[in-house]
């Protein structure tokens with residue numbers, strides 16, 4: 001069979017396969033579009049702030065602000081802060097409608113020296129226990145920043161079967177997760193897209209999930225909706241910022257359009273937090289900008 005015969009035969013075979021589908025019009029969606037299966041539980045927009053962004057000083061003051069201003073979740077720091085404040089925070093969370101999304105801080109599993117990689121794993125294990133105690137969604141992990149000492153292939157293999165795997169197993173044991181965060185190309189050559197992170201999370205298995213940071217995605221993804229769908233049920237957290245200067249959403253005018261990403265979140269029935277990770281423009285009123293952000297994100301969620 002030459003190439004032309006092969007193509008003709010393939011086209012006929014294709015028609016034969018397509019024909020029965022065409023005969024059953026009810027199998028396809030409106031105007032021939034594919035029919036989508038709605039998620040079992042409809043997605044929810046849970047607005048969230050990082051700890052340093054929440055107005056107020058004492059723990060209870062900050063939680064009061066969140067509840068009074070329509071937030072559902074928040075992020076906390078990792079490291080000493082987490083180790084020292086877990087009990088007080090757990091107490092303060094009694095009878096609150098809020099949930100603790102993630103803990104966010106530096107991490108690096110790309111050292112050439114195995115001992116340093118082990119130290120990094122050991123550093124996080126007690127923090128994972130605290131996050132389990134707090135019923136937090138998980139610990140954000142960026143496996144490598146800057147110039148990794150390990151080659152990228154070796155880094156992936158080691159993270160999937162050793163460093164990332166060990167922390168994920170601990171997380172599963174404690175009822176929490178590690179949440180992989182893809183970064184921009186100027187921050188890391190390793191794990192820049194949501195689909196790549198989701199694939200690593202799938203390879204690690206139990207205790208490992210992924211997040212989508214709309215700021216990083218603006219440079220790295222061709223489609224916010226596509227990126228979100230590629231993570232599907234592995235997507236457990238979202239960061240959001242204005243898309244030109246990484247400030248509070250709304251500060252960059254028309255550029256701050258999240259509707260496509262929100263469509264993706266609705267399609268996968270997303271239940272996690274959408275958490276601000278961005279700065280406040282100099283000389284502007286933070287609380288006013290936060291209020292405008294909440295209105296903007298709720299309006300775009302409705303549009304999605």
Ligand code: MG
Pocket residue numbers: 181213239277
């Ligand atoms: Mg982020």
